[in-house]
Amino acid sequence: MKSYLIRLVDYEQWANRAVIDALENVPTPPQRAIDLMGHILSAQQIWLARILGEVSYVAVWEDIPIAWMAETSDRNFDRLKRFLENETDDNLSRPIAYATTTGQPFANPLIDILTHMSHHAAYHRGQIVQLIRPQLTEAPKTDFILWARN
Template identity: 55%
Template sequence: MKEYLIELLNYELWANHRVITALETVSNPPQRAVAVMGHILSAQQVWIGRITNQSVFISIWEDIPVSWMAETADRQHRQVKSYVGGLSEGQLAESIAYKDSKGNSHQTPLVEILTHMSHHAAYHRGQVVQLIRPMLVEAPVTDYIIWSRENQK
């Protein structure tokens, strides 16, 4: 399971970079597209703080300039990949206690949180691509199967 989750994290970084690169090529990207990509990254940082039990001073809708996005994605990927890599298989099934953005307490198995993070990002990447597609010659393809094929070569 751990190796699969690390692969999922690697896929997520690849997909984020494809969308960020597309955003960088648009001379004046729609503010909503920038905000949604920023949300993907800031929500990821919030979740990393929850699973590592570290304080995070960022909101889930933080404004992140496009020029900072690739570096932010890389840094967060290293952080969560290192954390997951240091866990045993059993620890992946353990529940993490945290509070959501409204202050409600929850306990969720780490594997479910990591799965949520990936699905959440994929959902919002689709929104970003939809917003910038008219401004691109070719929209970025971020399908997991494409990443998988590219990584089997």
């Protein structure tokens, strides 16, 4: 399972960078598209902090300039991948206790959190592509199967 999750994280980085690259090349990206990509990256940082038992100082809808998105994505990817590489398969089902942004306490298995992170980002990447598609000759294709074929 650990190797699958590492593959999923590798895919996530590839897909995020494809969308970020597209945002960098759109002449006038819609503010909503910028906000959504910032949200993806902020949510990753928040979940990483929860997983690692750290305090997060990032807002759920952090204002991240396009110029900072690639570096932020790279940093999130490096931290998450390094974490996973040091985990055992047995630890993937351990509960992670955390509080929501409204302070409500929860605990979910690590594997469920990692799955949520992937699905959450994919959902919002689709929204971003819809918003920027009219300004692109070719919209980024971020389907998992396209990444897996390479």
